[in-house]
Amino acid sequence: MAFVDFASREIHCKIVYYGPGLCGKTKNLQVLHERTPPSRRGQLISLATPNERTLFFDFLPLDVGSLRGFQTRLHLYTVPGQVFYDAARRAILRGTDGIVLVADSQEARLAANVESVRNLEKNLREQDLEIAEIPYVLQLNKRDLPSALPADELRRRLSIKDEPTFEATAVTGAGVFETLKGIAREVLLDLRKRRAPRALRPASAAR
């Protein structure tokens, strides 16, 4: 839930990277961490299994600049993609301002992508949220692989509301920043539209 802090003049937004196992959610955050100057990013925290699969979440705070004199900080989270970690996914989705669905472009992973979108819709609904109402972008990852399906076909199968879609190859970094800018834009436009962050906000605004 977006958080406007008038005392320190900061806007904080929470963005969750969702998607099936091994689609590249963690890689997106690793690239953002590697390619952002240390002064504009915090620590990348990964709660992973001993064989480097996400167990609970990855977390990366990023400063993306000033908006009307308010420093804008994005708190990026990934969820564990493996099917049996559903409780962890629900916990991390709590209070999110926007979602990036990272799809694996390989033909063999199409069913897993479809299942992940359905799972996202179900988990949002359990929190009284509809995917149609929440800022949302689709990232088609692993575009470099020979088994990648055409982007148009993936869009047709996975798109749910004419959301902005970005092609990416996270291992090389291609498309990673574009995706982040895309979701940040959706989140901030949504905040302007609602004119009220959904969350707790320390504010020193004059009465």
Add this chain to the structure above:
Amino acid sequence: MSPADLVLFEEDFRALHQILRRLRHESAASVVLLVDKNGQRIASVGDVEALDMTALASLTAGNVAATDGLARVLGEREFSVLLHEGEKENIHVSIVARRVILVVIFGDRTALGLVRLRVRQAAAELERAFKEITERMEREPVLASSIETLLAEITDEDIDRLFSE
């Protein structure tokens, strides 16, 4: 604005800080931190420069979320207190008013019993403070207008300029 929203003004902020400062002093803790359940830091006092407070807030909220899941498995509403004991540092985590997380970090200068006692007292004060804030918001919803104005003034160009600085 949805009824779940909460707006803290300068005086609320000062009042919360005062409660946290007193708790830190009376329990001889090194850091006291208030975090919302989504991992956002609300206020903190103590040796905050020495620690990555953003990471601490996010991990604490993750920890509480996982523990909430465990509680549901057992049919409990919540586990309201968590304790992590280290060799030198310890963390006492408690849920206040079902919406915020109170974190106390303490070392061997103090005792767990004292921390528990002081946390209980501070939690009651924090609960009262949040109740007053909620009641005021119901009486005077117009107080949020300064935030609405800020958000309404954001232009497409402002958003485009982000990332390019």
